[in-house]
Amino acid sequence: MPLSGLLWMAILISIAMMLLLPRPHGLRAFIAASILRLIYSLGLQPTLTLLGTANVCNKILFLVSFVGNRGTFTRGCHALLTELDFLYHVFYLFVCAGALLTHELLYSLLLFDLVYREETLLNVIKSVTRNGRSIVLTAILALILAYLFSIVGFLFFRDDFVLPIDRPHGHIPLHDAAARVAYPTDTCSSAAESCSTPSSTARYRSQFLHDDPSSMTEGLERSCDTLLMCIITVLNQGLRNGGGVGDVLRQPSKDEPLFTARVIYDLLFFFVVIIIVLNLIFGVIIDTFADLRSEKQKKEEILKTTCFICGLERDKFDNKTVSFEEHITQEHNMWHYLYFIVLVRVKDPTEYTGPESYVAQMIKEHNLEWFPRMRAMSLMSGEGEAEQNEVRGLQEKLEGTMRLISQLSTQLTDLREKMTEQRTQRERLGLLRSPVPPHPYTSRLPTV
Template sequence: MPCTCPQLTNKIVFVVSFVGNRGTFIRGYKAMVMDMEFLYHVGYILTSVLGLFAHELFYSILLFDLIYREETLFNVIKSVTRNGRSILLTALLALILVYLFSIVGFLFLKDDFILEVDRLPSNHSRASPLGMPHGAATFVDTCSGDNMDCVSGVVVPEVLAEDEEPDSTERACDTLLMCIVTVMNHGLRNGGGESLFPARVVYDLLFFFIVIIIVLNLIFGVIIDTFADLRSEKQKKEEILKTTCFICGLERDKFDNKTVSFEEHIKLEHNMWNYLYFIVLVRVKNKTDYTGPESYVAQMIKNKNLDWFPRMRAMSLVSNEGEGEQNEIRILQDKLNSTMKLVSHLTAQLNELKEQMTEQRKRRQRLGFVDVQNCMSR
């Protein structure tokens, strides 16, 4: 759908607000030139202007905006550009191999490079002296030399020559440049050369296995592996966002069997949008109206220091840990008290046993003394 003037104006306003919100104007022209997203929007505006004032064909270029907006399609483009150096070097290797095959074909197999071509039909409609097409009946005037008696209006039909069958083949390797172009064009597109002649079986098979199977599949492999890596990175990012708090970095399992669940934690305790709102508040608020925490956060933001974020900490977990420690201390104290009671009871039993043993010893001593006295009296 063609872009209208209101839409173009809306896009220009969007770009100006976009640059203003990112602070590009403050950072200078160098930052504007290096900002790829800004350059993309500027190119979008220029394309719209060309489509509006030059030609409607430029509007078709705007369809690439779908690639920019859709992450999956953007990853398809990145799978080619991310490892562009590897792909270019592999393509250079393919060109070198094609060049070598072209030299071999030019030196030894130039007579076998015969291509079938579809020639354009020859033009038999050459004009006659009177402007009539060739093969049509023409009116001529015949005059005698002496009397100048002329007879006009004699119809002399022209005889058409029989059309010759044009040659449908053409030599394609008479020069080295022709060989290179032929091998690159027909060889790569036909999967290893033209039809196999007896003298070119080995040549075409080597071209097929080395260039088509190995080199081209290397390029395809790099692209496919890069796309798989991008998809894995995207899935990993989504998994991290689902299972890890964006603010503190604590994982979901840290909130198992706690009073606060992970969903409540990321929505109420560490809501990332609340942190963003607080940063905006600090930036737009007058410095003279700062509170103590706001002054501290403003200074940390100015120094690009993120230590004010509660990394690997949460109030709910701290309170739960405190309660857990108090419960453990209480349990240990109860165990200590019971142990002390048991020790006291055992001490009392030992004292009673000691007293009993002492009384028995005294009793034995008395009995022994009585026995000695009896013996002496006898």
């Protein structure tokens, strides 16, 4: 009863949250409280069946609305089958239906929807798929190197590939298996079995130790008698161990003739395969994830500092009558543009106004010239006033310059007149002061 009361209280609180604060958190709290109430009242199995049925119906309605909104029905089956989002939701529907009809554990596959919705987790997947070709080629190089090391191991170090094993013991009880799996004893497998007769485990061990020539000691097994087994061992044990394949091979004595070759073999595998090749793969993945994260941060920074509609940056609105926040929320609100595009698409073309007809034609042609690129009404009005002030100032300066020019022209005219008068006076004075030249006839008269 106290738990039932708490659940009812949680439902009432979530309803109050939805009414007072109409936000998604209130609805989520109400859904969670309702599910817990159903589990408490009906049980887990009926609640899962009810929720699964509701989920299938919801997904069918979602697919119908999704296809209708995307216009996939009008584009044909090819567009329908190549739409990745549509295929994802179809797979989601099949998983829900399969979990409802077969087993509830299939609902665990729906947890991958978190990767589809969360961009950070999606970038984790893209870090592997974006440079998938580089990763695959590097992995092929790792396989080639492992194959070469397997050949060397098969030819020269076949006896060093001895690995510890844990063989199954089906007759050992479950509570004794942990204590006897490594070193099984020769006890009787049942009460009816004579203790003088070797048990099945003893017979199996005797056959393993004496009849099988590939066995060395109890719990050990040779794993490189064939080239295929060498390749499998190198890939399985060498790539999974931090020190390479040398961590699982037999430790040789320094007196053995191939001790130096074995050391070189282990070190080469460690440096070439573990340190270089595997780290190349990890480096490609990490670098791709870092690039995706930097691209995401750059996009977020652009959206914060640049208008989505006109492309003007925040610093263009410094010391202006309209701030950048007012500009992106009132003048160039991107949701208003989206609503206008939806209006143009759903409105009857015969009822278009002039601007609506123009925008509809631009949208049909996939032309973005109707967007105010690098322009804003507030900046244009402010710039117009500033330009008028500048023109007014230039006009005043021009008038002052014209007055100075007229004064200079008057002074030059006066100066020219004075110079002309002075030149005329000098010419007159020169004529008066110059001597009279002798007449040619008077110079020929005889003297008395």
